Amino acid sequence: MELTRASGILLHPTSFPGPHGIGDLGQAAFDFVDFLVEAKQALWQVLPLGPTGYGDSPYASFSSFAGNPLLINLDKLLEAGDLSGDDLADTPAFPIDQIDFGWVIHWKVPLLEKAARNFLAGTSAERQADFEVFCAEQAGWLDDFALFMAVKDYFDQRAKAEDVFGAMWSNYWDKDIALRRPAALKRWRQEQAEAIAVKKVLQYYSFQQWGAVKRYANERNIQIIGDIPIFVAPDSVDVWANRELFFLDKEGQPTAVAGVPPDYFSPTGQLWGNPLYNWEKMAAQNYRWWIERIRATLRLVDIIRIDHFRGFEAYWRVPYGEETAINGKWIKAPGMELFETVEKELGTLPILAEDLGVITPEVEALRDHFKFPGMKILQFAFDSKEAGGLDATNKFLPHNHGRNAVVYTGTHDNDTTRGWYRERTPEEKDLIRRYLARPDDDIVWDFIRLALASVARFAIVPFQDVLNLDNDARMNTPSVLGGNWAWRYRPEALNEWVAGRLAALVDLYGRDPELWKKKARAEAEAKVKAEAEAKAE
Numbered sequence: 001m002e003l004t005r006a007s008g009i010l011l012h013p014t015s016f017p018g019p020h021g022i023g024d025l026g027q028a029a030f031d032f033v034d035f036l037v038e039a040k041q042a043l044w045q046v047l048p049l050g051p052t053g054y055g056d057s058p059y060a061s062f063s064s065f066a067g068n069p070l071l072i073n074l075d076k077l078l079e080a081g082d083l084s085g086d087d088l089a090d091t092p093a094f095p096i097d098q099i100d101f102g103w104v105i106h107w108k109v110p111l112l113e114k115a116a117r118n119f120l121a122g123t124s125a126e127r128q129a130d131f132e133v134f135c136a137e138q139a140g141w142l143d144d145f146a147l148f149m150a151v152k153d154y155f156d157q158r159a160k161a162e163d164v165f166g167a168m169w170s171n172y173w174d175k176d177i178a179l180r181r182p183a184a185l186k187r188w189r190q191e192q193a194e195a196i197a198v199k200k201v202l203q204y205y206s207f208q209q210w211g212a213v214k215r216y217a218n219e220r221n222i223q224i225i226g227d228i229p230i231f232v233a234p235d236s237v238d239v240w241a242n243r244e245l246f247f248l249d250k251e252g253q254p255t256a257v258a259g260v261p262p263d264y265f266s267p268t269g270q271l272w273g274n275p276l277y278n279w280e281k282m283a284a285q286n287y288r289w290w291i292e293r294i295r296a297t298l299r300l301v302d303i304i305r306i307d308h309f310r311g312f313e314a315y316w317r318v319p320y321g322e323e324t325a326i327n328g329k330w331i332k333a334p335g336m337e338l339f340e341t342v343e344k345e346l347g348t349l350p351i352l353a354e355d356l357g358v359i360t361p362e363v364e365a366l367r368d369h370f371k372f373p374g375m376k377i378l379q380f381a382f383d384s385k386e387a388g389g390l391d392a393t394n395k396f397l398p399h400n401h402g403r404n405a406v407v408y409t410g411t412h413d414n415d416t417t418r419g420w421y422r423e424r425t426p427e428e429k430d431l432i433r434r435y436l437a438r439p440d441d442d443i444v445w446d447f448i449r450l451a452l453a454s455v456a457r458f459a460i461v462p463f464q465d466v467l468n469l470d471n472d473a474r475m476n477t478p479s480v481l482g483g484n485w486a487w488r489y490r491p492e493a494l495n496e497w498v499a500g501r502l503a504a505l506v507d508l509y510g511r512d513p514e515l516w517k518k519k520a521r522a523e524a525e526a527k528v529k530a531e532a533e534a535k536a537e
Contacts, residue, residue, distance in 0.1 A: 003373060004456030005405065007511040008043020008225070009036065009504075011463040012413065012475070013071050014056065014099060016533070017491045021094035021104040025209040026073030028491070030165045031219045035292025035494040039502035042513050044217060045225040045460050049300060053235055056101045056485050059307065060233040062149065067206030069112055070104065076209060081451075082115035082123070086336050089406075099486040116201035117194075126390055133467060134204050135349065138291065141237075147185070148237035151177055167170035168234040170252030180240070189436045210300060221513070225352065225460075226301030228293070230308040231258045231274035235275055241273055244277040245289060256308035258311070259325035263357055266479045269316070269325030276317060279334050287341045294342055294349070300349065307351035309372070310337060329425040335366045343370070345509045352406055352458075356380075376407040376456055377448050379420050382432055390431045396434075398454045405456040409465045410448045412475040416464045417444045445501070452509045459511065466502065467493055 016023030017030065023029075031047070036044055050061030051068045058068075077083045083458055092107060135142060135473055150172065158217060159172045167207065171179055176184035217224055234240040239246055247255045257273040277427065282289060306312075312335030318328035343349055353367045355374040381396035394400065401407060409417050423444050424432065429440060436446050445464055451459040464473040467489065476484040506512050 004042075004513040004516050005457050007044035007452055007459040007506060008041045008045060008222075009039075009462070009463050009466060010045040010408070010460050012412070012485075013049075014058075014485065015463070015488050017096070017474055017488060018073075019091055019094070020074055022070055022101075022108070023488060023522060024071050024073040025213050026075050028499050029213045029495060030216055031212040031491075033213070033220060033222060035499055036222055037220050038039075038496070039129060039499040040506040040512055042222055042270060042511075043225055043458060044222055045305070045461065046227065046301070048227045054235060055481055058100075058227075058485065061227045061236065062152075062233065062294050063227075063237050064228075064232055064318055065138075066145050066203055066237075067210060067300075069202045069206060069329065071210070072109060072112060072202065072205045073209055074108070074115075076207065077112075077115040080127075082118045083111065087111055087114065092206065096490060097488055099488060101486070105377075109290045112202055116198040116205075119201050120197055131201065131204050134207065135200055137271050138203070138207075140200075142200060144241040145203070145237045145326065146196040147192070148240055150195035151188055151201045151329050152235075153195065154192065162178050168252070168254075169240050170248075172280075174252075178240075180243075204427055214300065216282060223301075223302040225303045226297055227305050227307055228297055229307060230311045231276075234273060234275050242289060245278055245285075247278055248275060253389045254320045257320055258316050259328060260308075260316050260357055261325060261328060266325075269328070270349050270479050271318060271322065271325040276315065277333075283334060283337065287338050288466075290338060291342055291345050295346060298346070298350070304350060305352040305354060307354045308357070308366065310363045312365045313360070335533060336369065337498060339366075339370050344428065345367070353455050356508055369405060371408050372457075373404045374456065374493075376454070377410060377414065378407065378450060379410045379414055382428060382435070382526045385428075385431065390435060398450055401454045401456045403455050403457055404452075406458040406460060407451045407454045407456040408462075409444075409451050410462055412462065413416060413478050414462075415471045415474050416462070416469050418465070418468055419474065422470070423484075440501060448502075449505060452505045463489065463493075466498060470515070 011032065012023075013029060014023045016028035018024055018026060018028050033044070038475075047349060048058040048061055048073070049067055050058065050063050051066055051472070052058055053062050073085060074088060078085065078088060088111075092103070094103065119131075123131075146168075152169065155173050159167065161192060174184075177188055214224060217359070239248070243252060249255055254275040256276050257272065258270055258276055259271045261269045263269065265311050274373065294304065312333050314332050315332045316325065316328045317331045318325050324327075324362060339349070349370065351372050353372040353374050353470050355367055356377065376396050378396065381394055381398070382390070382393075385391055392399075398407070406535060410420065415423070421429070421432070422438070432443075433440055436450070438446050445468070460477070464475070464487065467473075473487045475487055510516070
């Protein structure tokens with residue numbers, strides 16, 4: 001993928017401000033896009049947009065294709081007539097700076113379902129026709145998803161009673177529907193027809209609202225970077241509807257799960273618990289599931305970041321039942337064949353590779369073969385040191401960056417830069433100050449400047465760093481369950497001073513894509529003119 005030099009901000013929509021307890025796709029989303037324009041940012045990176053499950057992680061979605069209903073803006077449903085003013089009259093006094101997911105779900109989901117039932121009972125003929133077109137176009141995933149969620153709702157009360165909440169569907173569903181026996185599928189579709197229809201309407205709302213935000217961004221020359229987790233959640237329709245594509249036993253239980261070995265984030269590795277792909281079966285189907293997953297994502301975003309890219313070259317396989325990821329082993333994966341097949345179907349892929357962790361020459365060769373840009377994290381640049389000084393060969397240091405890369409101050413899995421710097425040793429802080437040739441009185445913006453000055457074509461800064469926030473604004477701490485994904489900013493954060501400071505760095509370091517497009521046009525015109533003059537002579 002050819003990158004035009006640009007910069008952008010990492011911010012998930014759940015972090016938007018608003019009165020309903022969680023960021024959504026209402027006016028705050030459009031205000032944020034306006035801020036990006038004012039700050040001369042051309043990129044907006046989001047986390048996965050799917051419906052979140054136990055733990056509230058966007059990387060543990062019930063579906064790789066569906067949207068998150070919690071992002072639906074209720075005011076727009078009020079405007080459409082699917083809710084009334086009375087429905088929102090008793091909105092609780094939610095926390096301003098954090099999301100209380102349990103409280104939000106308890107209050108918001110019944111309102112969303114009420115709106116959907118009102119839609120089904122009496123929407124206009126035009127909206128009904130549009131909904132039917134949506135259902136037909138998305139039927140390849142929507143039918144199974146709506147059934148899965150309806151059945152899941154039915155059995156979740158039993159799950160709570162038996163204390164297996166958050167478990168995989170095969171742990172607490174009746175066996176006939178868990179194993180998708182035809183008679184059970186038919187019966188459940190009939191018995192849960194209304195609930196299934198409601199789930200489809202919620203997806204219609206979700207796609208409508210996100211589509212409006214994306215169009216608004218694209219019309220203002222802002223591209224959206226979306227995220228695909230390499231693996232899918234065990235408690236997902238992806239696994240339930242495609243059991244043959246995963247390593248499961250005859251009862252639907254995983255036989256091996258995903259993770260990573262001990263690394264920067266955890267001395268015992270990370271035991272993710274995701275069922276592993278049966279790549280042999282996927283290859284026999286010409287990787288159709290992956291083709292459709294990437295195709296669907298590219299309808300929602302402009303560029304894809306693939307999380308844990310190294311797993312396409314080899315993945316860490318942990319026997320099911322292990323308590324940590326230590327006792328795993330590397331297993332080869334068919335990344336080269338997979339991406340060649342996907343490119344034949346979809347063309348050149350606008351993919352960024354999250355190439356962090358244990359990266360081997362083979363992983364780098366896979367990434368470079370398809371010219372996928374890799375990631376450079378500035379917080380990692382100062383972690384490896386030689387005795388008495390900085391390791392000048394560290395690949396994350398800006399002087400070692402290449403052009404085909406994306407540089408970040410940190411990611412959603414890192415502490416904020418302010419919080420990270422505060423935890424450095426005096427010796428580490430001295431090395432950082434010496435590298436920057438600066439005191440540390442404005443360290444976060446010094447890192448932002450370092451990112452935008454890099455030769456890497458894309459530079460992305462988490463919004464928490466733009467706002468110079470401490471570690472109480474951290475988005476996620478890997479391997480820690482609870483307390484993650486909850487940060488929100490306040491409306492006054494979108495101010496002229498912050499936008500102006502970002503815009504000034506964009507101008508200084510040439511990260512306005514229009515500048516490079518103008519330069520390319522001028523060079524092309526000069527070439528044509530020179531060729532014409534030469535021909536005339």
